[in-house]
Amino acid sequence: DAGITQSPRHKVTETGTPVTLRCHQTENHRYMYWYRQDPGHGLRLIHYSYGVKDTDKGEVSDGYSVSRSKTEDFLLTLESATSSQTSVYFCAISEARGTDTQYFGPGTRLTVL
Amino acid sequence: RKEVEQDPGPFNVPEGATVAFNCTYSNSASQSFFWYRQDCRKEPKLLMSVYSSGNEDGRFTAQLNRASQYISLLIRDSKLSDSATYLCVGNYGQNFVFGPGTRLSVLP
Numbered sequence: 001d002a003g004i005t006q007s008p009r010h011k012v013t014e015t016g017t018p019v020t021l022r023c024h025q026t027e028n029h030r031y032m033y034w035y036r037q038d039p040g041h042g043l044r045l046i047h048y049s050y051g052v053k054d055t056d057k058g059e060v061s062d063g064y065s066v067s068r069s070k071t072e073d074f075l076l077t078l079e080s081a082t083s084s085q086t087s088v089y090f091c092a093i094s095e096a097r098g099t100d101t102q103y104f105g106p107g108t109r110l111t112v113l
Numbered sequence: 114r115k116e117v118e119q120d121p122g123p124f125n126v127p128e129g130a131t132v133a134f135n136c137t138y139s140n141s142a143s144q145s146f147f148w149y150r151q152d153c154r155k156e157p158k159l160l161m162s163v164y165s166s167g168n169e170d171g172r173f174t175a176q177l178n179r180a181s182q183y184i185s186l187l188i189r190d191s192k193l194s195d196s197a198t199y200l201c202v203g204n205y206g207q208n209f210v211f212g213p214g215t216r217l218s219v220l221p
Binding site for chain 1: 117144145147154155156157158159162200204206207208209210211212213214
Protein backbone atom coordinates (compact mmCIF):
# COMPACT_ATOMS: atom_id res chain seq x y z
CA ASP A 1 0.00 0.00 0.00
CA ALA A 2 1.10 3.55 -0.75
CA GLY A 3 2.36 5.42 2.28
CA ILE A 4 -0.42 7.96 2.80
CA THR A 5 -1.86 8.94 6.15
CA GLN A 6 -4.59 11.37 7.02
CA SER A 7 -5.33 13.07 10.29
CA PRO A 8 -7.61 13.26 12.06
CA ARG A 9 -9.53 10.20 10.93
CA HIS A 10 -12.75 11.42 12.50
CA LYS A 11 -13.83 14.88 13.58
CA VAL A 12 -17.02 16.44 14.82
CA THR A 13 -17.14 20.21 14.87
CA GLU A 14 -19.62 23.03 15.01
CA THR A 15 -20.76 25.38 12.27
CA GLY A 16 -18.50 28.40 11.95
CA THR A 17 -15.36 26.84 13.40
CA PRO A 18 -12.14 26.46 11.39
CA VAL A 19 -10.99 22.94 10.59
CA THR A 20 -7.70 21.71 9.13
CA LEU A 21 -7.20 18.24 7.72
CA ARG A 22 -3.73 16.89 7.08
CA CYS A 23 -2.45 14.51 4.45
CA HIS A 24 1.06 13.07 4.72
CA GLN A 25 2.82 10.91 2.12
CA THR A 26 6.09 9.02 2.18
CA GLU A 27 6.17 8.25 -1.55
CA ASN A 28 7.66 11.55 -2.73
CA HIS A 29 4.94 11.89 -5.38
CA ARG A 30 4.65 15.29 -6.98
CA TYR A 31 0.87 15.50 -7.19
CA MET A 32 -1.48 15.56 -4.24
CA TYR A 33 -5.26 15.91 -4.25
CA TRP A 34 -8.13 16.49 -1.90
CA TYR A 35 -11.51 14.93 -2.71
CA ARG A 36 -14.80 14.78 -0.93
CA GLN A 37 -17.20 11.86 -1.22
CA ASP A 38 -20.92 12.16 -0.63
CA PRO A 39 -23.75 9.66 -1.17
CA GLY A 40 -24.98 9.73 -4.75
CA HIS A 41 -21.92 11.58 -5.98
CA GLY A 42 -18.62 10.33 -7.21
CA LEU A 43 -15.48 11.58 -5.60
CA ARG A 44 -15.25 15.29 -6.34
CA LEU A 45 -11.99 17.19 -6.55
CA ILE A 46 -11.62 20.09 -4.14
CA HIS A 47 -8.03 21.24 -4.73
CA TYR A 48 -4.83 19.73 -5.97
CA SER A 49 -1.13 20.48 -5.76
CA TYR A 50 1.55 20.03 -8.38
CA GLY A 51 4.49 20.94 -6.17
CA VAL A 52 5.54 22.77 -3.06
CA LYS A 53 3.53 25.99 -2.83
CA ASP A 54 1.84 25.17 -6.18
CA THR A 55 -1.88 24.53 -5.86
CA ASP A 56 -4.99 24.95 -7.95
CA LYS A 57 -8.75 24.70 -7.59
CA GLY A 58 -10.85 21.71 -8.43
CA GLU A 59 -14.53 21.25 -9.10
CA VAL A 60 -15.84 22.10 -5.61
CA SER A 61 -13.29 24.50 -4.12
CA ASP A 62 -15.63 27.11 -2.61
CA GLY A 63 -15.21 27.27 1.17
CA TYR A 64 -11.88 25.41 1.13
CA SER A 65 -8.25 26.46 1.02
CA VAL A 66 -5.08 24.37 0.83
CA SER A 67 -1.41 24.70 1.49
CA ARG A 68 1.64 22.65 0.68
CA SER A 69 4.83 23.79 2.35
CA LYS A 70 6.63 20.44 2.02
CA THR A 71 6.49 17.72 -0.59
CA GLU A 72 5.07 15.26 1.90
CA ASP A 73 2.30 17.38 3.46
CA PHE A 74 -0.89 18.77 1.97
CA LEU A 75 -3.31 20.60 4.25
CA LEU A 76 -6.99 21.25 3.62
CA THR A 77 -8.62 24.07 5.61
CA LEU A 78 -12.26 24.87 6.06
CA GLU A 79 -12.10 28.48 7.21
CA SER A 80 -15.62 28.46 8.63
CA ALA A 81 -17.20 25.03 8.52
CA THR A 82 -20.79 24.64 7.34
CA SER A 83 -23.13 21.66 7.57
CA SER A 84 -22.87 21.19 3.79
CA GLN A 85 -19.22 20.33 4.32
CA THR A 86 -20.12 17.24 6.30
CA SER A 87 -18.50 14.56 4.19
CA VAL A 88 -15.74 12.02 3.91
CA TYR A 89 -12.51 13.61 2.71
CA PHE A 90 -9.88 11.64 0.86
CA CYS A 91 -6.37 12.65 0.03
CA ALA A 92 -4.72 11.11 -3.02
CA ILE A 93 -1.28 11.16 -4.61
CA SER A 94 0.10 10.43 -8.05
CA GLU A 95 3.38 10.71 -9.90
CA ALA A 96 1.81 12.23 -13.00
CA ARG A 97 -1.47 14.02 -13.56
CA GLY A 98 -4.32 12.93 -15.79
CA THR A 99 -2.87 9.61 -16.82
CA ASP A 100 -1.33 8.04 -13.76
CA THR A 101 -2.93 5.94 -11.07
CA GLN A 102 -3.99 7.84 -7.98
CA TYR A 103 -3.46 6.27 -4.56
CA PHE A 104 -5.77 7.22 -1.75
CA GLY A 105 -5.36 7.81 1.94
CA PRO A 106 -7.71 6.19 4.47
CA GLY A 107 -10.05 9.19 4.61
CA THR A 108 -11.31 11.63 7.23
CA ARG A 109 -14.92 11.53 8.27
CA LEU A 110 -15.99 15.10 9.12
CA THR A 111 -19.30 16.01 10.72
CA VAL A 112 -20.30 19.65 11.02
CA LEU A 113 -23.17 20.20 13.44
CA ARG B 114 -25.36 15.03 -18.15
CA LYS B 115 -22.88 13.68 -15.64
CA GLU B 116 -19.44 13.15 -17.06
CA VAL B 117 -19.18 9.56 -15.88
CA GLU B 118 -22.29 7.46 -15.30
CA GLN B 119 -22.57 3.96 -13.97
CA ASP B 120 -25.18 1.24 -13.72
CA PRO B 121 -27.37 1.85 -10.69
CA GLY B 122 -26.88 -0.76 -7.98
CA PRO B 123 -27.01 -2.73 -5.97
CA PHE B 124 -26.21 -5.91 -7.83
CA ASN B 125 -26.96 -8.96 -5.70
CA VAL B 126 -25.48 -12.11 -7.20
CA PRO B 127 -24.80 -15.64 -5.91
CA GLU B 128 -21.30 -16.90 -5.41
CA GLY B 129 -19.84 -18.22 -8.62
CA ALA B 130 -21.92 -15.97 -10.85
CA THR B 131 -20.61 -13.77 -13.61
CA VAL B 132 -21.51 -10.10 -13.30
CA ALA B 133 -20.89 -7.18 -15.64
CA PHE B 134 -20.85 -3.46 -14.95
CA ASN B 135 -21.03 -0.75 -17.54
CA CYS B 136 -19.90 2.83 -17.33
CA THR B 137 -20.42 5.61 -19.87
CA TYR B 138 -18.38 8.78 -20.23
CA SER B 139 -19.26 12.03 -21.94
CA ASN B 140 -15.84 13.43 -22.81
CA SER B 141 -14.73 11.93 -26.09
CA ALA B 142 -11.22 13.28 -25.48
CA SER B 143 -10.74 11.14 -22.36
CA GLN B 144 -7.73 8.87 -22.71
CA SER B 145 -7.20 7.19 -19.37
CA PHE B 146 -9.69 4.93 -17.66
CA PHE B 147 -9.60 2.89 -14.50
CA TRP B 148 -11.74 0.73 -12.29
CA TYR B 149 -11.37 1.23 -8.56
CA ARG B 150 -12.81 -0.88 -5.82
CA GLN B 151 -14.05 0.64 -2.58
CA ASP B 152 -14.97 -1.39 0.46
CA CYS B 153 -17.46 0.01 2.96
CA ARG B 154 -15.97 2.95 4.87
CA LYS B 155 -12.58 2.45 3.23
CA GLU B 156 -10.58 4.28 0.61
CA PRO B 157 -10.81 3.50 -3.11
CA LYS B 158 -8.13 1.14 -4.36
CA LEU B 159 -7.09 0.58 -7.93
CA LEU B 160 -8.56 -2.59 -9.37
CA MET B 161 -7.27 -2.25 -12.90
CA SER B 162 -6.47 0.18 -15.65
CA VAL B 163 -8.50 -0.05 -18.85
CA TYR B 164 -6.67 -0.22 -22.15
CA SER B 165 -8.01 0.21 -25.66
CA SER B 166 -7.34 -3.42 -26.45
CA GLY B 167 -9.05 -4.61 -23.31
CA ASN B 168 -7.25 -6.28 -20.46
CA GLU B 169 -7.69 -9.18 -18.13
CA ASP B 170 -6.44 -9.82 -14.63
CA GLY B 171 -7.45 -13.20 -13.31
CA ARG B 172 -11.24 -13.22 -12.96
CA PHE B 173 -11.56 -9.58 -13.98
CA THR B 174 -11.81 -8.29 -17.55
CA ALA B 175 -12.07 -4.65 -18.55
CA GLN B 176 -13.09 -3.41 -21.98
CA LEU B 177 -13.11 0.03 -23.55
CA ASN B 178 -15.40 0.95 -26.44
CA ARG B 179 -14.38 4.39 -27.67
CA ALA B 180 -17.00 4.55 -30.42
CA SER B 181 -19.83 4.18 -27.91
CA GLN B 182 -17.92 5.81 -25.07
CA TYR B 183 -18.36 3.10 -22.53
CA ILE B 184 -16.22 0.94 -20.30
CA SER B 185 -17.16 -2.41 -18.91
CA LEU B 186 -15.96 -4.61 -16.09
CA LEU B 187 -16.66 -8.32 -16.08
CA ILE B 188 -16.19 -10.40 -12.96
CA ARG B 189 -16.24 -14.16 -13.39
CA ASP B 190 -16.73 -16.76 -10.68
CA SER B 191 -17.74 -14.15 -8.09
CA LYS B 192 -16.39 -14.55 -4.56
CA LEU B 193 -17.86 -13.27 -1.34
CA SER B 194 -14.80 -11.05 -1.06
CA ASP B 195 -15.76 -9.28 -4.30
CA SER B 196 -18.57 -7.52 -2.43
CA ALA B 197 -17.73 -3.83 -2.68
CA THR B 198 -18.53 -0.69 -4.62
CA TYR B 199 -16.86 -0.41 -8.01
CA LEU B 200 -15.92 3.05 -9.24
CA CYS B 201 -15.41 3.89 -12.88
CA VAL B 202 -12.86 6.66 -13.53
CA GLY B 203 -11.97 8.63 -16.62
CA ASN B 204 -9.80 11.63 -17.14
CA TYR B 205 -11.29 15.01 -18.08
CA GLY B 206 -8.38 17.10 -19.18
CA GLN B 207 -5.81 16.45 -16.51
CA ASN B 208 -8.28 15.68 -13.75
CA PHE B 209 -9.93 12.40 -12.95
CA VAL B 210 -13.70 12.18 -12.94
CA PHE B 211 -15.22 9.46 -10.80
CA GLY B 212 -18.53 7.79 -11.35
CA PRO B 213 -20.84 7.42 -8.34
CA GLY B 214 -20.09 3.72 -8.11
CA THR B 215 -22.00 0.49 -8.40
CA ARG B 216 -22.47 -1.66 -5.34
CA LEU B 217 -22.00 -5.39 -5.65
CA SER B 218 -23.12 -7.91 -3.05
CA VAL B 219 -22.07 -11.50 -3.59
CA LEU B 220 -24.33 -13.81 -1.62
CA PRO B 221 -23.46 -17.27 -0.27
